[in-house]
Amino acid sequence: MDSSRSGKESGDIAIPLREVKSSKSGKGAPPVVAATTVRLSQQPxxxxxxxxxxxxxxxxxxxxxxxxxxxxxxxxxxxxxxxxxxxxxxxxxxxxxxxxxxxxxxxxxxxxxxxxxxxxxxxxxxxxxxxxxxxxxxxxxxxxxxxxxxxxxxxxxxxxxxxxxxxxxxxxxxxxxxxxxxxxxxxxxxxxxxxxxxxxxxxxxxxxxxxxxx
Amino acid sequence: MDSSRSGKESGDIAIPLREVKSSKSGKGAPPVVAATTVRLSQQPxxxxxxxxxxxxxxxxxxxxxxxxxxxxxxxxxxxxxxxxxxxxxxxxxxxxxxxxxxxxxxxxxxxxxxxxxxxxxxxxxxxxxxxxxxxxxxxxxxxxxxxxxxxxxxxxxxxxxxxxxxxxxxxxxxxxxxxxxxxxxxxxxxxxxxxxxxxxxxxxxxxxxxxxxx
The missing domain is CATH 1.20.120 (Four Helix Bundle (Hemerythrin (Met), subunit A))
Structure with missing residues (x-):
């Protein structure tokens, strides 16, 4: 739920799909997901x-x-x-x-x-x-x-x-x-x-x- | 994944939240979820x-x-x-x-x-x-x-x-x-x-x- 909410805040359609992927690949690494989200929202x-x-x-x-x-x-x-x-x-x-x-x-x-x-x-x-x-x-x-x-x-x-x-x-x-x-x-x-x-x-x-x- | 995709197609912010609720409450009733989605997308x-x-x-x-x-x-x-x-x-x-x-x-x-x-x-x-x-x-x-x-x-x-x-x-x-x-x-x-x-x-x-x- 946390990753999907941050995807909504960035206002980008492509971001939630990527987050779903990263949360699937590594469940124990939330800092990596957060870093990806910030980089994407800076360059929409x-x-x-x-x-x-x-x-x-x-x-x-x-x-x-x-x-x-x-x-x-x-x-x-x-x-x-x-x-x-x-x-x-x-x-x-x-x-x-x-x-x-x-x-x-x-x-x-x-x-x-x-x-x-x-x-x-x-x-x-x-x-x-x-x-x-x-x-x-x-x-x-x-x-x-x-x-x-x-x-x-x-x-x-x-x-x-x-x-x-x-x-x-x-x-x-x-x-x-x-x-x-x-x-x-x-x-x-x-x-x-x-x-x-x-x-x-x-x-x-x-x-x-x-x-x-x- | 199916319910979130139909929520995106209707273009309404409120719809995915309701779908999440209904899929939580009854997992074996997808026709009810579909009917709710259609009604909401007709009256945005x-x-x-x-x-x-x-x-x-x-x-x-x-x-x-x-x-x-x-x-x-x-x-x-x-x-x-x-x-x-x-x-x-x-x-x-x-x-x-x-x-x-x-x-x-x-x-x-x-x-x-x-x-x-x-x-x-x-x-x-x-x-x-x-x-x-x-x-x-x-x-x-x-x-x-x-x-x-x-x-x-x-x-x-x-x-x-x-x-x-x-x-x-x-x-x-x-x-x-x-x-x-x-x-x-x-x-x-x-x-x-x-x-x-x-x-x-x-x-x-x-x-x-x-x-x-x-």
Missing amino acids: PVGGWKRGVGIIDLILRICAITATLAAAAVMGTTSQDLPFFTRFFQFQASYDDFPTFTFFLAGNVITCAYLVVSLPFSIVCIIRPHILGARMLLLLFDTLALALTMAAASAAAAIVYLAHNGNPNTNWPALCQQFDEFCPRVSGAVVGSFLATLILVVLVVLSAAALRRN | PVGGWKRGVGIIDLILRICAITATLAAAAVMGTTSQDLPFFTRFFQFQASYDDFPTFTFFLAGNVITCAYLVVSLPFSIVCIIRPHILGARMLLLLFDTLALALTMAAASAAAAIVYLAHNGNPNTNWPALCQQFDEFCPRVSGAVVGSFLATLILVVLVVLSAAALRRN
């Missing part, structure tokens, strides 16, 4: 798979931090002064002329800050792959970060599209003929943010896969 | 919890179908003719005057169609709570649907904001003084789509919680 086969997922998770998280940080930095630093002016256009364009671009900047900074804070939890999931609470917490907040980043990126994309093409139906003129330096930089920031969104989708699905192999 | 305690999650999942899914369908229907049917015209504004406003609203309509229709298709899988997860493949598939596509719906809703929200307030920096005039019937209906559609996004976030987290209790 499921834990190795989860550790690989954890390492991929950490790498993707660092990529997403880079993408959101770059998107926020490009959006925050881009500003263009025009050498000429017309009756309709101002001399200068920067992100705070557009409320949507301010939201874009805020959304990407918040996601970037969250991802930096989440790094220790991701490392905990590598060191202790069986702690499911940290994994579940990461999945919950990754989903919220995904929603926030997607909202910021697609709202900015709608405005960038409008700046490129205008809308003659509503008499909104295109800007990118005039602001030929501002528009490509802003478009690049939006692409970076969409990249971060893609990485967050992969992170959510990876976390779910890690939860599945309980 | 974890399955009941998962079934509850499955029922909530189904109800939320139907709510999300309603929300996206309503958003798409309102956006698709809203059109306003103006009784007057100026040099700048057209006589008529409908969703196909705005490329972003066309994208909004398409995104919500696609999400609604996916959610209808996902209903049988959700029902499978209620009837057979231990089938994790269907649950994992739902989580993957729910995450993608969440990203699509959020993109559609927030892009449309950016344009609705612009239609309400305009942007004097870029000489984009506000429209909602003129189109006083078009704007509130479109805003309502956007709110419906954000509601669907919120439900999809809850669905993703619920699926992850169901995967956790393996």
Whole structure:
């Protein structure tokens, strides 16, 4: 009964079979059985798979931090002064002329800050792959970060599209003929943010896969 | 050995203890042990919890179908003719005057169609709570649907904001003084789509919680 109970505690299917064998072969040697159990529970086969997922998770998280940080930095630093002016256009364009671009900047900074804070939890999931609470917490907040980043990126994309093409139906003129330096930089920031969104989708699905192999 | 093997197949922690008891009490009655095992494996305690999650999942899914369908229907049917015209504004406003609203309509229709298709899988997860493949598939596509719906809703929200307030920096005039019937209906559609996004976030987290209790 003692050997089967220690097999349950290690959480490994293969262990009880081995214990039955060793208790059959030598009935008067319990210390050997205990040593085998400890060695097996330190290296479970499921834990190795989860550790690989954890390492991929950490790498993707660092990529997403880079993408959101770059998107926020490009959006925050881009500003263009025009050498000429017309009756309709101002001399200068920067992100705070557009409320949507301010939201874009805020959304990407918040996601970037969250991802930096989440790094220790991701490392905990590598060191202790069986702690499911940290994994579940990461999945919950990754989903919220995904929603926030997607909202910021697609709202900015709608405005960038409008700046490129205008809308003659509503008499909104295109800007990118005039602001030929501002528009490509802003478009690049939006692409970076969409990249971060893609990485967050992969992170959510990876976390779910890690939860599945309980 | 036979009784412990059947206990493993049923996947229930409580079963082996009962089997040990019955095999101790009556060694010559294996049919009784088999009958007990079958009854226990039909009503696992974890399955009941998962079934509850499955029922909530189904109800939320139907709510999300309603929300996206309503958003798409309102956006698709809203059109306003103006009784007057100026040099700048057209006589008529409908969703196909705005490329972003066309994208909004398409995104919500696609999400609604996916959610209808996902209903049988959700029902499978209620009837057979231990089938994790269907649950994992739902989580993957729910995450993608969440990203699509959020993109559609927030892009449309950016344009609705612009239609309400305009942007004097870029000489984009506000429209909602003129189109006083078009704007509130479109805003309502956007709110419906954000509601669907919120439900999809809850669905993703619920699926992850169901995967956790393996």
